[in-house]
Amino acid sequence: MTRIVWDFDDVDAAATPQAHLDYLERTEAFPPMAAVREHxxxxxxxxxGVDVGCGRGRAVADLTALGRPAVGADRSDAMVRSARERFPACEYTTADATALPFEDESLDWYRSERTYLHIADPLRALAEARRVLRPGGTAVVADQDFDSTVMASSDPAxxxxxxxxxxxxxxxxxAGTRMPALFAEAGFTDVTVQALPLAFSSLAPVAPLLIEPAGAAAVAAGAVSEDEVRAWRRGLERLDRQGTFVVAMTMFVTTGRRP
Known part of the structure; x- marks a missing residue:
């Protein structure tokens, strides 16, 4: 299956990786994203605890400041380097979600945000989360189900x-809607899920990580033509100029306890 969404394992080879890193930093400042982190x-x-898929390290720095010592883990060397440069007082490590460098039952909590979307074997990753948590430890995973995405458009179909x-x-x-069942299958108890809205009223924040890859994915899958995608994008740009652009999706925050 064609993979269109950025894979930051490859960011070192990208022509302008700093642009991607800068975009991530701007994105984390948007109020909807900050609200999810706070939740x-x-x-x-x-x-x-550990923040899996830590990216540029914002959550690790926040949690450390809140008195919850955190280690950031990311499979991308580029992300880990960037996090260390940005927050040098915090701890980061390069590691895959399915092979964390922690002893059994050594952590009190496990957090992951917008990462399980990119994990092909989420049950294996959750088994690893269960392994590193102490009995009674908490896992929190926040992810979208991208089918929840809706947007203003002149061509809804x-x-x-x-x-x-x-x-x-x-x-x-x-990932978002699959997580409660996967938590239960992985052996977590007291599983809960809450749905949080992510809404944006301008095109710029969502263009690089939603609009552009969505159009590319549709062309690659043969669902639409390149001309159709270009016309679709022009329509969104017109709405943006008029101040009537809107896109929204749902972030599902799943919480469970390691028995």
């Missing part, structure tokens, strides 16, 4: 086709 922080118990193609192009595009 996950509130669900974590005291003690030491084409928009639905583009969104479906993007969802299907990802390793685990339905």
């Amino acid at each position: 996950t922080y509130a669900a974590l118990p005291p003690g030491r 084409l928009t639905r086709a583009v969104v479906a193609a993007l969802t299907d192009s990802m390793a685990n595009g339905h």
Whole structure:
């Protein structure tokens, strides 16, 4: 299956990786994203934990400042280097979600945000989360189901086709809605899920990580033509100029306890 969404394992080879890194930093500042982070922080118990898929390290720095010693883990060397440069007082390590460098039952909490979308074997990653957590430890995973994406458009049918193609192009595009069942299958108890809205009223914040890859995924899948995608994008740009652009999706925050 064609993979369109950025894979930061390859960011070192990208022509302008700093542009990607800068975009991530701007994105994390948007109020909807900050609200999701705050929600996950509130669900974590005291003690030491890991932020899996830590990216540029914002959550690790926040949690450390809140008195929850955190280690950031990311499979991308570029992300880990960037996080260390940005927050040098915090701890980061290069590691895959399915092979974390921690002893059994050594952590109090486990957090992951917008990462399980890119994990092809989420159950294996959750088994690793269960392994590193102490009995009674908490896991919190926040992810979208990209099929929840809706947007203003002059061609709703084409928009639905583009969104479906993007969802299907990802390793685990339905991660958000799959997580409660996967938590239970991995042996977590007291599983809860909350749905948080992510809404944007301008095109710029969502163009690089949603609109552009969605259009590319739809063309690659043969769902639409390049001309159709160009016309679709022009329509979105017109709405943006008029101040009537809107796109929204849902972030699902799943919490469970390691028995």
